[in-house]
Amino acid sequence: MFIPTLERQCTSEQREKFLPLCYDYRIIGTYAQTELGHGTFLRGLETTAHYDPNTQEFILNSPTISSIKWWPGALGKTSTHAVVLAQLYTLGKCHGIHPFVVQLRSLDDHKPLRGITVGDIGPKMGFGPNDNGYLKLHKHRIPRTNMLMKYSQVSPDGTYTKPPRSTLTYGTMTFVRVLIVHGSAIALAKASTIAIRYSAVRRQSELRPGEPEPQILSYPTQQHKLFPLLATAYAFHFVQLAMMKIYTDVNDQINNSNFSRIQELHALSSGLKAFTSWVTNAGLEVCRMSCGGHGYSQASGFPRLYADFTPSCTYEGENTVLMLQSARYLVKCVRDARSGKTLPGTVSYLSEDVSAVHSGGSSGRDLSNLDFLISLYKQRASNQVHFASDKVDRGISAGMDLVGALNSASVHLVSAAKAHSHYFIAKTFVESLKLLKASSELQNVLHQLASVYVFEGIAQSSGDFIEDYILSGSEAKTIRQLAVDLLPLIRVNAVSLVDAFSFRDEVLQSVLGRYDGNVYENLFKWAQNSPLNKTDVHPSYHKYLGPLLKRNQSKL
Numbered sequence: 394m395f396i397p398t399l400e401r402q403c404t405s406e407q408r409e410k411f412l413p414l415c416y417d418y419r420i421i422g423t424y425a426q427t428e429l430g431h432g433t434f435l436r437g438l439e440t441t442a443h444y445d446p447n448t449q450e451f452i453l454n455s456p457t458i459s460s461i462k463w464w465p466g467a468l469g470k471t472s473t474h475a476v477v478l479a480q481l482y483t484l485g486k487c488h489g490i491h492p493f494v495v496q497l498r499s500l501d502d503h504k505p506l507r508g509i510t511v512g513d514i515g516p517k518m519g520f521g522p523n524d525n526g527y528l529k530l531h532k533h534r535i536p537r538t539n540m541l542m543k544y545s546q547v548s549p550d551g552t553y554t555k556p557p558r559s560t561l562t563y564g565t566m567t568f569v570r571v572l573i574v575h576g577s578a579i580a581l582a583k584a585s586t587i588a589i590r591y592s593a594v595r596r597q598s599e600l601r602p603g604e605p606e607p608q609i610l611s612y613p614t615q616q617h618k619l620f621p622l623l624a625t626a627y628a629f630h631f632v633q634l635a636m637m638k639i640y641t642d643v644n645d646q647i648n649n650s651n652f653s654r655i656q657e658l659h660a661l662s663s664g665l666k667a668f669t670s671w672v673t674n675a676g677l678e679v680c681r682m683s684c685g686g687h688g689y690s691q692a693s694g695f696p697r698l699y700a701d702f703t704p705s706c707t708y709e710g711e712n713t714v715l716m717l718q719s720a721r722y723l724v725k726c727v728r729d730a731r732s733g734k735t736l737p738g739t740v741s742y743l744s745e746d747v748s749a750v751h752s753g754g755s756s757g758r759d760l761s762n763l764d765f766l767i768s769l770y771k772q773r774a775s776n777q778v779h780f781a782s783d784k785v786d787r788g789i790s791a792g793m794d795l796v797g798a799l800n801s802a803s804v805h806l807v808s809a810a811k812a813h814s815h816y817f818i819a820k821t822f823v824e825s826l827k828l829l830k831a832s833s834e835l836q837n838v839l840h841q842l843a844s845v846y847v848f849e850g851i852a853q854s855s856g857d858f859i860e861d862y863i864l865s866g867s868e869a870k871t872i873r874q875l876a877v878d879l880l881p882l883i884r885v886n887a888v889s890l891v892d893a894f895s896f897r898d899e900v901l902q903s904v905l906g907r908y909d910g911n912v913y914e915n916l917f918k919w920a921q922n923s924p925l926n927k928t929d930v931h932p933s934y935h936k937y938l939g940p941l942l943k944r945n946q947s948k949l
């Protein structure tokens with residue numbers, strides 16, 4: 394995050410000064426925004442940067458215990474520099490959060506500089522190799538030119554020039570949220586690879602006396618656990634491509650001072666980061682548990698994969714908070730639509746009349762047609778967004794202010810943002826396959842994946858579709874069965890579909906997911922290399938177990 398922030402927030406002179414040092418690894422930096430007392434509420438950050446016109450310096454300070462920077466990756470022991478987000482004060486006025494480059498450690502002996510107290514925050518659930526750290530600033534002075542001044546400036550005499558948009562400071566977070574969508578796709582692809590390869594190797598239980606034990610991948614329940622997740626990994630692959638395209642387009646516009654789509658980008662990246670990381674987080678656990686006891690071994694690769702992935706539901710914007718950000722924008726779009734404004738691409742459906750005509754019993758509608766089903770996802774999203782938006786309006790009519798009304802409707806707002814993200818993902822998956830240049834065989838296999846993703850997505854949220862009369866109960870049941878009917882067809886290509894991700898064994902780091910499928914021999918080898926097995930009799934025997942056993946034996 395250090396380099397992307399410099400690339401996005403530096404003037405051209407500052408780029409020339411700082412970026413070559415980063416690219417040549419002459420300095421290493423971190424993004425120090427979160428504090429002990431605040432991670433989500435950025436306007437509440439307490440670190441201060443007071444401008445001193447006499448020396449043309451900023452004085453950075455951590456005024457309270459809760460203002461100590463806390464969590465930034467590689468801050469503890471590695472980074473020589475940091476981008477520090479602090480409340481800017483100049484000529485007696487506060488101008489809010491701004492980014493400052495601060496050198497933390499000497500480039501000669503790596504010792505912390507004067508006014509800098511820095512260290513590691515201690516062991517975590519995962520991210521072992523990452524020295525997430527703390528930083529306490531004590532009246533630490535930096536040159537005026539170390540404030541990143543692409544969007545806002547402080548002149549030598551202390552005059553402040555404000556940015557065209559205050560939220561441009563938040564640009565790096567949007568960029569990393571887009572990267573996390575990609576990270577979700579990769580993590581779920583890895584977990585699917587491990588679980589499906591292992592399920593093809595593992596044989597268990599005798600279905601009928603005398604019959605050979607079947608591969609566990611042949612059990613419908615195992616297929617039902619794994620194949621929708623495999624399809625989701627493919628869906629997220631296509632979504633991250635679409636998300637990155639939108640990000641690049643909007644970022645190019647921002648660089649040309651066109652800020653018209655900054656809100657749409659913030660809302661979409663927030664919703665997709667939260668949606669994909671939540672789904673992947675849960676999916677990693679399903680994949681682990683589908684591998685039985687060996688899934689719980691470090692040898693499987695799952696414990697580290699989970700421990701290293703799960704914080705993505707928290708960092709870069711806690712998922713619930715980001716869903717609320719997304720929903721806040723959707724509510725504004727409903728208002729804009731009602732006042733006749735044209736809505737941008739990813740939310741234009743909110744101005745369409747998608748009211749369902751409930752079909753009643755056997756509808757005769759083609760429930761296996763993906764384009765038709767995507768229209769039902771659209772209907773569900775539109776209904777949820779309008780419902781939540783009406784809740785907000787009712788809150789205001791009842792005398793609440795907008796903040797109060799948004800807060801009181803927040804549970805429904807999160808549901809609406811989830812439905813919106815889900816619609817975007819399902820639509821993007823189906824549309825991406827139409828554009829794919831692939832053989833008919835490949836198209837057929839990918840269509841099976843898209844179908845099981847769409848069917849299972851409805852099955853797992855059928856309440857949304859039934860409550861709003863988008864589907865009848867019997868139609869929902871039919872779609873649930875359509876998902877199950879697809880499983881044996883996907884089984885034929887399941888191993889090839891994970892091999893297609895092409896994770897090298899060294900990257901997958903999983904004995905269960907080895908490309909050669911030689912699991913048992915390598916599990917035994919892995920266990921023998923365990924530190925506890927360095928000696929047949931562990932040294933602790935002589936200190937504890939031996940005396941205990943001998944003392945009790947003498948009583949026999």
Ligand SMILES: CC(C)(COP(=O)(O)OP(=O)(O)OC[C@H]1O[C@@H](n2cnc3c(N)ncnc32)[C@H](O)[C@@H]1OP(=O)(O)O)[C@@H](O)C(=O)NCCC(=O)NCCSC(=O)CCCC(=O)O
Pocket residue numbers: 394424426427432433434435436466560563564566567569655656659707708709710711714718721
């Ligand atoms: C939750 C909010 C958005 C709340 O902002 P706020 O100003 O208090 O409240 P607000 O009235 O809702 O927002 C004001 C307005 O700012 C807009 N906005 C907010 N964020 C963005 C953005 N990124 N791009 C574009 N626009 C943005 C909002 O939509 C609001 O717009 P509006 O007033 O409705 O027109 C903010 O505090 C926030 O972004 N919190 C999350 C902090 C975060 O993401 N921290 C990450 C730290 S770095 C990290 O975790 C790295 C980990 C990964 C790694 O190791 O690499």
Ligand SMILES: Cc1cc2nc3c(=O)[nH]c(=O)nc-3n(C[C@H](O)[C@H](O)[C@H](O)COP(=O)(O)OP(=O)(O)OC[C@H]3O[C@@H](n4cnc5c(N)ncnc54)[C@H](O)[C@@H]3O)c2cc1C
Pocket residue numbers: 394423424425426427430431432433434463464465466520525704707708709710711712713714717
């Ligand atoms: C592994 C890891 C790496 C990190 N790396 C960095 C880094 O490099 N740089 C950096 O600056 N930070 C980093 N962070 C910090 C991270 O960005 C914050 O933890 C994150 O933004 C969440 O903020 P918080 O911890 O204050 O949680 P909180 O906001 O306190 O969340 C706690 C609960 O409060 C709820 N909540 C908060 N606000 C609202 C609201 N308005 N409405 C409803 N519910 C709300 C949340 O939904 C959540 O359930 C890292 C964190 C982790 C775990």
